[in-house]
Amino acid sequence: MNSSPLTLWEQAQSQGVSRRDFIRYCSWLAAAAGVEASAIGQVVHAMENKPRIPVLWLHFQECTCCSESFIRSSHPVVSDIVLDKISLDYSETLMAAAGFQAEKSLHDTMKKYKGEYLMCVEGSIPTGEDGAYCCIGGKSAVDIVKEVAADAKAIIAWGNCATHGCVQAAKPNPTTATPVHKIISGKPIINVPGCPPIAEVMAGTIVHLLAFDRIPQLDSLGRPKAFYSRRIHDTCYRRPNYDAGLFVESFDDENARKGYCLYKMGCRGPVTYNACAVTKWNGGTSYPIQSGHGCIGCSEKDFWDNGPFYQHLASFPGFGIETTADNIGVAVGVATAVGITAHAVSTNLRKGKQIKAEIASSEEKEVSSNKRGA
Amino acid sequence: MENTLIQRVYVWQLPVRLYHWVNALALFLLACTGYLIGHPFAIQSGTEAYDNYWFGTVRFIHFVSAFFFFFNFLGRIYWGFVGNKYARWENFIPTKKAQFEEIKDVLKVDVLQSSVKPLESIGHNSLAGVSYFLSFLAFLFQCVTGFGMYSAMSTSMLPKMFAWIVPMMGGDFAVRQWHHVMMWFFVIFSMIHVYLVFYHDYVEGRGIISSMAGGWKFIEKDHHKK
The missing domain is CATH 4.10.480.10 (Cytochrome-c3 hydrogenase, C-terminal domain)
Structure with missing residues (x-):
């Protein structure tokens, strides 16, 4: 590892990228990050002057579909350059190192770039049974997340697992799968939900961090507004x-x-x-x-529990899979109608005499007052 | 001819009556259009989208009714503080011992019918008051969840004020689900409410049905002596 890491422009030059291609790439980055055209200059400036961001990409309870999505980003820039340009110092899927070497690389980066590295989390973290459901290198996922997050500059939670818990957190959530933001506090966390998130969305989020050195605008759920503000x-x-x-x-x-x-x-x-x-x-x-297939809502919280996927309304808990709120509503409505009928019958049985007596007395009075009138 | 036994009592003031009927109409429209939004009929096919807009119209009616419903509700809350004694908020939230006693009595006399003694209240009886308070909570829930869902496609201030409910309930899906479930509360409530009004009119003969039109009830003169 260089003592002073190369800037992105230097790196690109060493790989034979022309100035024209570099500018083109910067424009694409700006577009991917969702910034306006006037900010392209800023992106170019950042790429020329900023050293690569060291990235620690941690995998826990997940299927790696986020990584798979990311490396299939449409623009070659993302896989070839973004992945090269960010310095992916640790990623179970993509790194060359293994075993003790890999663990060493993780700790080296954490030490060397204390407070500067970007932490990416793919997967939920099981907290049940002291975290025994997911252990890497002899440590539980919870401990790893806490350890790495302590000195991270920012955290990106990739996918529904890391942001909401996804399928592992579906009822009854046997491993107590927990999203990152419920474990770590006091660090900027960017939630990028989806199962997986769209490659361009992932790239855009990283690019924003890369180019502007600050986290993109987030909504109340910590999602980048540029990609998650519309349905x-x-x-x-x-x-x-x-x-x-x-x-x-x-x-x-x-x-x-x-x-x-x-x-x-x-x-x-x-x-x-x-x-x-x-x-x-x-x-x-x-x-x-x-x-031709409906959306299954994979970027939403608890989307596995809101099933069935091919039904507009969720099935009502405790009444079998096909029972919706409407079935129950109709049943309660019928029961109410029966109750009302029973009550009406009972009213006539219990109070019929009283009502008849009142009617009779009223008629009597009417007759007597008529007589008086006559 | 002077009636010696019955006196007229002006119970429901105009704002209360107005509220009642605006509310009834809005709820009817909201429930019908809401159900349609959840279960659109397959009334058209084989046409192109640019020829039709019926579903958009259904939703429009739902949203307009919702705004009427909301402001009408706010108006009623205001009237609960400045209206006459039958309109005041104390009728809906029982705090006095007498009110709890009356709830028990109404349960005995009108619901279970184990007793046949006549009842005291001229305005809402205490049990009815409590049930209306529950319905107010349901109104509030529908307003909050409805505007919460609406906020995503609106830039105006009012819906935005309720945007917090969506993340709190775990997303639009859950909000929509509970908003839909609560519709059934209104269906059931309306059934029971309409039945009970007929019941009271039939049993007590105080003109309770017409009271919501003209505001007057007909109460026995010796009522308070009992």
Whole structure:
């Protein structure tokens, strides 16, 4: 490792990148980070002067789909350059080192770049049974997270696992899978949910840190506003069908062929905040709804527990999988109607005599007053 | 002819009656459109989106009704502090011993019908008051969750004030689910409410149904002596 790390521009030059390509790359970075065109100069300046950010990329309870997504970013820049340019000093999936070497590399970086390194977390952290469900190098995930986070400059929580717990945290959450923000406090944490997050969103988040040396604007859930401020539904190209009341009724009907809205097929677009409908996947090729399948809401908290995926309303807890709030509402409504009828019958039985007596006495008075009047 | 046994009592002031009917209409529209939003009918197919907007209209009616509902509700809360004794907030939140006694009595006389003695209240009876208070809590819940969901597509201040509920409940899905579940509270409430009004009119003969139109109830003159 160099004593004074190379800047990104120096690094690029050493790899034979031309100035033109470098500027092009910076413009792309600026676009990916969601900043305006006037800020491209700032990005170029940062790339020319900033040393690479050391990154420690930790994996816990996860499937590595975040890493897989990241390295498949559409623009070669991301895999070739961003991954090269950030100095990925530790990543179970991508590093060359193994075993003790790898652990040494982790600790070297933590020591050398104390307070400067970026910590990326992929996966949830099991806290049950003293963290015994996930141990790496003889240490529990909880201990590793706390240790590495202590001297990190900022933390990025990749994917639904690290931000909400994802499938591991689905009921009954046997390992007490916990997202990063519930374990670490006092550090800037960027939540990038999704299962996985879109590659360009991940790249954009890193790029923002890289170029501006500060975390992007976050919403109340700690998500970068540039990518998570709008619902898939509100950016969906099928949205006009929703407003027109044109819905797919079953996956093989004519409406499905016509590309109507998948709302009634349980699409989670209306309740999911993500950039899928804008950025799309695989280099802007498509996204689930475009491919004819509803959104499953993979960037939302507890999306596994809000099933079934093909039903607009969740099944009501404790009443079997097909029972929705409406089934129960109708049942309670019928019960109420029966109760009302029973009460009406009872009223006539219990109070009929009284009511009849009152009517009779009223008629009597009427008759007597009429007589008096006459 | 002078009636010697019955006196007219002006119970429901105009703002209370107005509130009641605006609320009833808004709730009816909200429940119907809300149900439709949850279960849109397959009334059209084979057409293009640019020819239609019925679902957008349904949602529009829902949102407009919601604003009426909300401000109407606020107005009623205000009237709970400045209105007459039948309109005041004390009717809805029992604090006095007499009110708890009356709840027990109403349960015995009207609900379980184990006793047939006549009841005292001229305005809301205490049990009805409590049930209306519960419905106010349901109103509040619907307003908060509804505006919370609405806030994502709005830039205006009012819905934004309720945006906090979404992360608190764990996302839009959960908010939508509970907003939908609570609709059934209003359906059930309306069924029981309408039935009980007919019941009281039938049993007590004080003109309770028409009281919400004109404001007057007809109370026995010796009422307070009992």
